[in-house]
Amino acid sequence: MLARQRTIYPSETRTALTSLVTGTTPDRHGVVGNKYLDRPSAPPCFIDTSDDGLIEDLDIESGGHFVGVPSLGEILAANGRTCSVLASNSAGATSMLNHKARTLGQVTLSGHFPRIATSAAILERVEALLGPTPAPTPQGTPDLVAQAFLTSAFLDVVWPQIQPDVAILSFGEPDISCHYSGIGAPGTLEAIGFIDNQFGRVLDWWEAEGISQGVHLVAASDHGHVTVHARADLFETLEAAGLRCGPAPAPGIDAIIIPGQVGAIYLSEPSDAAIRRAVAAMIERPWCGPVFTAGRDGVEGVAPGSFARHLVFVDHARSADILFSFRADDAVDPFGLVGRPWSADWPVGFGVHGGLHAKEMSSVGILAGPLIKSGLVSQVPSGVCDFAPTVLGLLSISRPSTMTGRVLAEVFTDGVEEELRAVETVHETSDRGYLQHIRRVEVGATAYLDSAEAL
Ligand SMILES: [Zn+2]
Incomplete structure (x- = not known):
């Protein structure tokens, strides 16, 4: 096992x-x-x-x-x-x-x-x-x-x-x-x-x-x-930041929000300034968990407070300009099980996944x-x-x-576990009152994501 x-x-x-x-x-x-x-x-x-x-x-x-x-x-x-x-x-x-x-x-x-x-x-x-x-x-x-x-x-x-x-x-x-x-x-x-x-x-x-x-x-x-334990006002937050939101590219739409539990936001004009404006509005909200944008240096993304998305292995031409998870805590849900995230479109009480809890x-x-x-x-x-x-x-x-x-x-029956060393790394990035951590672990040349959270 x-x-x-x-x-x-x-x-x-x-x-x-x-x-x-x-x-x-x-x-x-x-x-x-x-x-x-x-x-x-x-x-x-x-x-x-x-x-x-x-x-x-x-x-x-x-x-x-x-x-x-x-x-x-x-x-x-x-x-x-x-x-x-x-x-x-x-x-x-x-x-x-x-x-x-x-x-x-x-x-x-x-x-x-x-x-x-x-x-x-x-x-x-x-x-x-x-x-x-x-x-x-x-x-x-x-x-x-x-x-x-x-x-x-x-x-x-x-x-x-x-x-x-x-x-x-x-x-x-x-x-x-x-x-x-x-x-x-x-x-x-x-x-x-x-x-x-x-x-x-x-x-x-x-x-x-x-x-x-x-x-x-x-x-x-x-x-x-x-x-899910609470509903996130994702659309309202982005609209208040001046971004008109929609589910698909269309005239007059600034931010395309992919439905589901993974926060994926594509901007019609994905300038660094627009990405920073959206992320700055999001990280003030209580539902905002880990956020990822295109890398600015090894660890941080172009928007203050965000991580570079290569840290979570999603740096691809198809990737969203802003990827995020809803904030999740370690309290118990009504079934007695640990882990409660926010969600923008799943009802409270239902099971979800997609994030980094x-x-x-x-x-x-x-x-x-x-x-x-x-x-x-x-x-x-x-x-x-x-x-x-x-x-x-x-x-x-x-x-x-x-x-x-x-x-x-x-x-394997002829394998030796003791020879493998796990090297753990915790990265941190913050902006104003927002702080996030990501835990990664490496075994040889292979890197794994353990979890991430915003505090
Ligand atoms: Zn599923």
Whole structure:
């Protein structure tokens, strides 16, 4: 088990899942948020990566470079290996786990959207055995049937018939219930119990059969969750600073605010003066957490009080002029769980993620199999970018130089944990009454974000 496992920033699903399969931080893979403004394209357009058709179009239009670096499916194919994806996330997230699967002749199967299945034959066999692909459930209702459908599809069809070298089984729960019921709500607890049972089915198969065939298991999550406790007047603050706000580029709009929990603000005229004006107004508000802008020097951004955005690995042509997280504290929420952020558009009491609170950044990382030490609780920092190089390492494929993550050799049976030293750094920046910290930790050449906070 990896005790110090972290995700990336923004701690959002499609950004983290892209890091999971590329082994790189968002400044390299370019999926800088679940949603973002593609400013390099002409005209700039709003991209929602949950839209699988849009992702496919963008990849074609960009000559196959929608994602800036190769992902696991492509790397495995180049090495004569196969990758299957079974996911009950949004159609876009499911596609992005292996976005070139169709061209590569690899299997992707959705728990909800038969249209994105890349193998008609496999979909037909799965539906013949299990019935039609389940429809999405209404918001606020646990999404259970799709999780059992995909687990059965893996155990009864994909594994026995294809035996892929790598299979990704991605459960969209308990994320959905955390968002729409609350992170400790009865429906969410039901979803967690249900997912545990599905994972238990995989574990039973692995113990009975998989382990003796040399199969390794990796259990991971893309992010944590915290509960919204107050509403932030983000729009009002920016309007009062003289910036007319809107959700997309339009005449008369000065600031495009990407909806969701990650604060991403694109200015129509992104001069340093305009960025400073917006940030100066924001950092006076009680909801303003960590803020990032283009780098001015090694640590500080162009706006006083802000950090340089390269510190959080989001310095990319698609990145917002101002990235921020809502302030979050360490008080307990109504469910007794630590961590309460503000939010501009999620209701109080619901679960969110995307920011840099330690509970959003901490994620699950458990590995098991013939080449993995058993019973080890590793205290060496690790991150979501480490899984792809580690999985390749288990298959004796060397780590491509595009990857920022490292092979977690310390958990291998022949690895030595004591040789790895974690070097922790805390950066601080301030302006007037605003003060923020960011904690990073390095292991060799790999840097991880631990958390950040504004005080
Ligand atoms: Zn989510």
